[in-house]
Amino acid sequence: MLNCYRQLLEKMPAVLATVMQVQGSVPREVGAKMIITETEIFGTIGGGAGEAKVIQKARKVLQTGEKQWVEIDLTGALQRDTQGICGGIMRVWLERWESDRYLALTQQILTQLESGQSVSIVTPFAPHQSPYLSEDCLDEAFIEIIEPSPTLLIVGAGHCGIQLAKVADLIGFQVIVQDDRSEWANANLYPNAEVFNCPIADAVAQLATHTELYAALVTRGYQYDLAALQALLDRTLPCRYLGMIGSEKRVKQVFRAIEKAGISPEKLRSIYAPIGLDIGALTPEEIAVSISAELILVRRGGTGRSLSQSLRMIN
Template identity: 30%
Template sequence: MKTIFRKILECVQQGQTVALATVISSKGSLPMSKRAKMLVFADGSIQGTIGGGMVEAQVIDEAQDVLQTCNARIVRIDLTSDQIEADGLTCGGTVEILVECFTPQSEPEVFEAILQTMDHGQTAVIASLLPDAEPNRNPAFPQHRKILIQHDGSSVGTTGSEQLDAAILKLAHPKLGQPFLKTCALNLTPSNPSRVFLETLLPPPTAYLFGGGHISSHLSNILHFIGFDYVVIDDRPEFLTHERFPEAKALICQSFEHIFDALTLIPRASYLIIVTRGHKSDQVVLMQALRTEATYIGMIGSRRKIHLMFEHLQAQGIPQTMLERIHAPIGLEIGADTPEEIAISIAAELIQIRRSGE
């Protein structure tokens, strides 16, 4: 998402016009993310995707018209059973896509604030005023149509109406810090109904990799692409290099004995991945990890070794409810064998946990 907003800002600052397509509602089985966004440029090229296929092709065509008129519109596509059969599709449903245009005359402050919010790992809500479902009733849609409601309650941007801005802020404030994605009605007056699309910006989750060996090295490459920040911890400095972990948020060289004292606060939206060089250090980290509220705790090891470790922990008085928090052996069961395959199985489990939490 960050690359999409950065490209919009770049285009506006360089005097180019660009269209942004955003999925604002979907029903049924559709081949797209609920948070899908796509940029369409004047030459017909795109950045990002809303799922490909006939839906994407139609939106690209619609976006070319939006680029000409600079009037935002909502594209509603209903993939009926007849269309599915005719085009050989395997999915069907209904989707609404907001297509809006940004020009060199568009004020960049909102996009600058969005990027700053994401860079600082803060929460926020993006509110997008929607055009009327019947374009002919609202041909002069305002250029100012996005507001960013920041984590401290302040806002950047305006719709051009103080009354409408106030209503949007009131609606958006309770959504700060929550996973939220919804089109909401703003019935200020019976004769002037408005709709706004609210989407929350949440900091990317952080994965803490305890152990800087081969599995962590391969896993870090995947984490970067699936939207995770990551921190690597090891007591061997030669394993903690920027060449091995170029996108690391931090590299921490310290003994595992009291590592969580150095990490201070572990946010709830954290994923603890225990892949040290030995079972002894795995257990040392695990005992500390269980005292956190981390969303995910995963530990590598064979089923036999893990069974023996759990028996030892139970003998030490660790309750079964705490042990049930541990994903061990770590990763989804896909028959992974090599470090690369194990890294993929771990990443798949992180995605599963993350999306089920939404």
């Protein structure tokens, strides 16, 4: 969502398409967004014929400025003009964002999200009313609470860290990299991340108010794991995810040392170590995918099983 509003700030004038109502089985959730300009599309509300319909309508809204609803019928009913066979119906709101008022609103939204704060946006349906920030609303409107994007702190800027930063950025994490070696941790190697060359304790202190902090320890040595674990496990706000790379032998060795430092066994059990899902990953790129899959699992929920497993059991 953070990237969506960043793109919106750059692309205006543009139409913001927002899924506001769903019924039955549909490809995207309420709040999903897509940005449409004269020449570009950013994001998706599900693809296919339904999305094509929204794009076509949005280009007209871009010209006229008249807000409108678009219904996407995915029921597959023969007697209706359907755009798919998922089984449900989506209603999408189209609104042109272009004036100074919309520009200021977008900047407000970004400021709050980038500082780790949630934001409540009210989108009135009346023709001459614009969206605004508020927790209260007396109008006929869509009220949306947008949470800040989760932050992934990568501790260690080696080969795995470089690839993990790329994948984590793709799946919607704000990425921060900590390493004392500026030749490894720098903007050239991490163009989509914020880089901390300070000690790990100082980096963690700067993230003290982040409620959605994920941390991946991919360090170059045992002592760096210990320092990172002590700083992260002592946070007032627990990490949503804390994973550590390494063999089972290395993990057990680190756990014994950290337990001697006074960290409770309960906190140690919250650590994902060895890090990642078991997909047979060997290369830094594959390891990054394995870790990122586990990040999604923790963030979204799921089983980690193959989606085809139930069908294979039937057959």
